[in-house]
Amino acid sequence: MRRIQSIARSPIVVALFMTLAVAGCASKKNLPNNAGDLGLGANGAAPGSAQDFTVNVGDRIFFDTDSSVIRADAQQTLAKQAQWLQRYPNYQITIEGHADERGTREYNLALGQRRAAATRDYLASQGVPANRMRTISYGKERPVAVCDDISCWSQNRRAVTVLGGAGS
Amino acid sequence: MKTMIRTFLSAFAMFVAVSVAAVLPAHAVVEIDINKGNVEPLPIAITDFLSGDQLGANISSIISADLERSGLFAPINKGAFIEKISNPDASPRFEDWKVINAQALVTGRVTKEADGRLKAEFRLWDTFAGQQLSGQQFYTSPDNWRRIAHIIADAIYERLTGEKGYFDTRIVFVDESGSKEKRVKRLAIMDQDGANVIYLTDGRDLVLTPRFSPNRQEITYMSFAGSKPRVYLLQLDTGQREIVGNFPGMTIAPRFSPDGQKVIMSLLQDDGSANIYTMDLRSRTTTRLTSSSAIDTSASYSPDGTQIVFESDRGGRPQIYVMGADGSNPRRVSFGDGTYSTPVWSPRGDLIAFTKQSGGQFSIGVMKTDGSGERLLTTGFHNEGPTWAPNGRVLMFFRQPPGAGPRLYTVDLTGRNERQIQTPNFASDPAWSPLLD
Numbered sequence: 001m002r003r004i005q006s007i008a009r010s011p012i013v014v015a016l017f018m019t020l021a022v023a024g025c026a027s028k029k030n031l032p033n034n035a036g037d038l039g040l041g042a043n044g045a046a047p048g049s050a051q052d053f054t055v056n057v058g059d060r061i062f063f064d065t066d067s068s069v070i071r072a073d074a075q076q077t078l079a080k081q082a083q084w085l086q087r088y089p090n091y092q093i094t095i096e097g098h099a100d101e102r103g104t105r106e107y108n109l110a111l112g113q114r115r116a117a118a119t120r121d122y123l124a125s126q127g128v129p130a131n132r133m134r135t136i137s138y139g140k141e142r143p144v145a146v147c148d149d150i151s152c153w154s155q156n157r158r159a160v161t162v163l164g165g166a167g168s
Numbered sequence: 169m170k171t172m173i174r175t176f177l178s179a180f181a182m183f184v185a186v187s188v189a190a191v192l193p194a195h196a197v198v199e200i201d202i203n204k205g206n207v208e209p210l211p212i213a214i215t216d217f218l219s220g221d222q223l224g225a226n227i228s229s230i231i232s233a234d235l236e237r238s239g240l241f242a243p244i245n246k247g248a249f250i251e252k253i254s255n256p257d258a259s260p261r262f263e264d265w266k267v268i269n270a271q272a273l274v275t276g277r278v279t280k281e282a283d284g285r286l287k288a289e290f291r292l293w294d295t296f297a298g299q300q301l302s303g304q305q306f307y308t309s310p311d312n313w314r315r316i317a318h319i320i321a322d323a324i325y326e327r328l329t330g331e332k333g334y335f336d337t338r339i340v341f342v343d344e345s346g347s348k349e350k351r352v353k354r355l356a357i358m359d360q361d362g363a364n365v366i367y368l369t370d371g372r373d374l375v376l377t378p379r380f381s382p383n384r385q386e387i388t389y390m391s392f393a394g395s396k397p398r399v400y401l402l403q404l405d406t407g408q409r410e411i412v413g414n415f416p417g418m419t420i421a422p423r424f425s426p427d428g429q430k431v432i433m434s435l436l437q438d439d440g441s442a443n444i445y446t447m448d449l450r451s452r453t454t455t456r457l458t459s460s461s462a463i464d465t466s467a468s469y470s471p472d473g474t475q476i477v478f479e480s481d482r483g484g485r486p487q488i489y490v491m492g493a494d495g496s497n498p499r500r501v502s503f504g505d506g507t508y509s510t511p512v513w514s515p516r517g518d519l520i521a522f523t524k525q526s527g528g529q530f531s532i533g534v535m536k537t538d539g540s541g542e543r544l545l546t547t548g549f550h551n552e553g554p555t556w557a558p559n560g561r562v563l564m565f566f567r568q569p570p571g572a573g574p575r576l577y578t579v580d581l582t583g584r585n586e587r588q589i590q591t592p593n594f595a596s597d598p599a600w601s602p603l604l605d
Binding site: 066068101102103104105106107109110111113114115116117118135136137138141142143144146148 | 347348349351374376377392395397417418420421434436438439440441442463465466479481485486509510523525549550552553568570571596597
């Protein structure tokens with residue numbers, strides 16, 4: 001349960017997780033960020049709010065080990081992010097690149113930047129103006145899942161689209 | 169806090185070493201050949217320094233602990249001593265020391281001078297040859313007594329091994345507290361044995377990878393202050409800090425050049441690549457040394473300043489490369505299984521230390537500067553970030569076991585003598601200072 005606690009940032013995410021767990025269709029990988037995919041959009045988040053973005057669109061994508069390639073599942077998430085960001089054009093965004101802990105500190109900072117840049121470029125290709133986006137890398141310094149096996153490492157290899165600026 | 173740092177540093181120049189020995193005959197028999205593969209630790213008796221209080225015994229115990237941790241000396245338990253030293257200036261009864269197999273003997277005295285300073289004297293004896301090998305005296309302020317002990321340990325180490333010691337040195341590192349997702353990191357500095365920890369930052373900003381300047385008066389490190397992650401310079405005596413260079417993006421992985429005039433670092437570029445730059449600290453000019461679309465980082469100069477070793481994934485995975493100090497002629501030198509990162513050039517110039525990832529494990533290893541002769545000194549779940557002791561015989565690194573935070577360790581070049589360094593909290597990113605003087 002440790003990883004659940006670490007992912008859950010808002011009560012709504014917790015509630016979603018419980019619902020899904022009870023329903024028996026919990027897919028560990030997509031649970032927290034792709035809840036919108038599962039038809040749970042109507043959850044009380046005000047349209048256009050940060051909560052709407054996080055819960056109904058999905059604020060993060062994941063990467064393979066030592067890779068900055070945007071995977072097919074991530075492309076879907078980013079396409080939805082781009083749509084949402086075009087609908088709500090007042091948000092400036094910061095894209096945070098992160099790495100898992102199975103690398104050295106300095107290389108992981110550079111890898112996180114490479115992931116953030118790849119994410120920004122993909123969003124730009126989907127129509128989000130480049131001047132709305134900035135990037136930052138946290139390397140392996142800000143894990144969201146803290147166990148010592150691949151189930152956590154795969155959640156930490158991520159790029160998070162943060163509305164409004166930096167801050168993790 | 170600044171005052172504490174200043175006091176500590178101002179003590180640097182206060183030592184006066186005066187030889188109190190009669191001139192030595194050239195044929196001392198007790199010595200350690202540390203170039204042999206398997207060194208048997210030398211049995212040595214370190215007596216309590218004479219003093220009116222506990223200080224003499226405290227100094228002896230620090231000398232003893234330094235020498236023991238090196239793996240080259242085996243201090244003999246004081247309970248076995250036969251002769252009680254009452255006059256450290258007189259020849260000891262060598263028979264009493266030979267009988268307990270003490271091949272070397274240390275005697276000494278600490279006294280308070282009229283001006284308040286501390287005076288410490290020691291003599292090193294070769295018991296089997298029946299002669300004095302070394303004798304020196306030092307003056308310092310009383311709160312600096314630990315340094316006196318380290319300096320004496322260095323003198324003993326140097327006399328018996330023929331190489332410079334590394335005990336009168338300090339470590340700058342990152343102190344880690346709090347949970348893993350919300351880790352608080354503070355820059356800290358301490359003696360190489362873990363004593364005298366002083367914090368340099370307050371934990372508000374994420375700080376990483378501190379490194380000493382050659383004159384030990386400055387630290388370069390990376391900070392996320394103001395959500396603008398950059399390489400910084402910190403003056404230890406004034407506490408003044410500044411961003412190094414005016415770069416358009418994140419800068420990481422700083423180190424000083426051997427002459428202390430430049431900081432070398434990586435700039436994370438908009439296209440996701442990382443390239444190596446230097447900034448001249450006097451002229452403020454920046455020079456770009458690599459121009460690949462890959463990640464080039466973790467640069468470290470050779471001690472003569474003519475070459476740079478760095479890490480790059482231009483060939484697909486992270487490997488170690490060497491190039492000229494002007495960026496010329498980069499060539500890959502690591503060819504083993506797995507990936508290689510965090511290369512650091514030995515202060516002796518002969519080896520490159522690195523972190524190696526292979527088979528899901530992290531090792532600390534060394535190779536010759538052409539990449540040959542690779543030896544792994546320790547392997548486990550996660551070992552990272554070696555830093556050299558100034559004599560090039562010992563490495564410090566951090567180790568993070570599963571489910572726990574990181575701790576600092578030392579390992580010598582044989583790989584057989586590995587020790588944990590006690591720190592107040594979890595600790596990572598150690599960097600060893602040059603020898604103080």
